[in-house]
Amino acid sequence: MDVPFFLSLFVLSHLLLLLHSFSAQEDNKIQVTCPKSFDCKPFHQPLSFPFFNSTYSQCGLCAVTCGVPNRHPQIQLGNEGPLYDVIPWYDVIPVENIPKNVYHVQIHDQILQTHLENRNCNAFTDLKFPDSSSISFTLINSYLPFFKCDKSSDLVSPTEDHFKGYHNYTKCKDYNLYYKFPDDPLPSLPPDLPSCSVIHLPLNSSNMNATASDPFHLLATTFPLELRVSEDCQKCYQGGGQCQNDNQTFHCATTNKGIDTTTNL
Template identity: 25%
Template sequence: MIIFVFLFMSFILSCHSALNDSISIPVCPESFSCPNFAPFKYPFYSGTDARCGLINVNCTSTGGNILIGEPRYEIFGKYDSSSSVVIFNRTFEKLVNNESCEALMNNFTSPNPLLYSISITPFITLFKCTKNTSHAEATHAYFNQPNYKSHNTCTDYNFYYDYSVSNATAPSDLPHTCEVIQLPMIGGREYKLRNTTNIFSLLTHSFFISFSLTRSCEKCHNKGGRCHANKGQFQCLCDQRGIYFWTVYFVSC
């Protein structure tokens, strides 16, 4: 007996009533503006109605701030219609100025990876490796290369980085006791004047951050829908109906 298991993602492209799921979709503005900035479009939204977008922007009399996860960040600039802004992270600034180990663990990732990812420019890749394990000696030997610098004064972790490679990706043979951290890095001429042996001197609190819709969310948006996550499941909602994505298994003998 041969069993075939076929797994695929099913896309229901005709909407069914969103009212059955107690979800109503408001009429949302195509764009909105904050003083001194280029217009904001989806996935940004203004106000309190999260059904109009994924990333909340609060406009003020002089500019605005943006909500990414828990904290709000001051918007320093938005120069075109893309999904990119320059933000000013005051909390990160204090941590860096105090050379706090907490700053080195402040990984910038999407709070909702089902719907969108985020990237920062420029960034430096750090490798956060657990101290006091049976693999500590092997880990140190792995990073004992000319270009790698280290920061070893934190209680539980050692941090390694290659300052000569901008936007480095994780090596395929990275020790399993290490994880990747990406932090905003200063750029241009200022970078060349910094002490590369001090990781905190390479970090910045003001940086570009870009938002990219996931493939499913982009398809949904291109068809006029709104992306939504409900209990860990992706949903695409139209003005009056919903499009749902789910996994279907077929088994035949």
């Protein structure tokens, strides 16, 4: 191989490496200028990060659907999962005297409401929200914990012995429920009850006179939720970037344009 050909091959290979590096850097940049806020009637004030609408799908962590006639705005928590109605009188706002990365929103769970109205035991499924490295979701205020114990287990007698003094509901096909109402918290799940798990569901605190033996009457379908943006994501946003998750690994996508601090939708 002569020297000129070798040099040409060397230069070409390095050019390809540089192009690949440049492309990777561009992939980590966002190509949209995000508005500081957007209107979403009937909320009393504009919404902003971590919320976004369909026009600017790269500009937040929770999609909000607004402006549909005769229905509440809806929110999707994370990139997947069901839509929840947002109750407008409890605006989506930062919480006073708490860091700016914390928000409260009141949502309505239509699926849970349908299960409760039909007395469907699928209502007793732990509420799980799609936490990520950028944002997490937590039930706040009143919730009711249950021990949910598999009926197929051979440990029926020890289970019943352990839950003496508890309310119970035994009409579900696959499991029994044990709980305390209204005020006593559940103790830790004992290790000798492997067939049991703990679930948490929103408590209807306005119906404290409900019959304790019927858990379908104890639960709420409209409840407040706390949204907490991670510190890394908050810093990314404040620095003009956008929070992205790659296989649950956080990274900050940047742009020269960053956040438009003047434009509303």
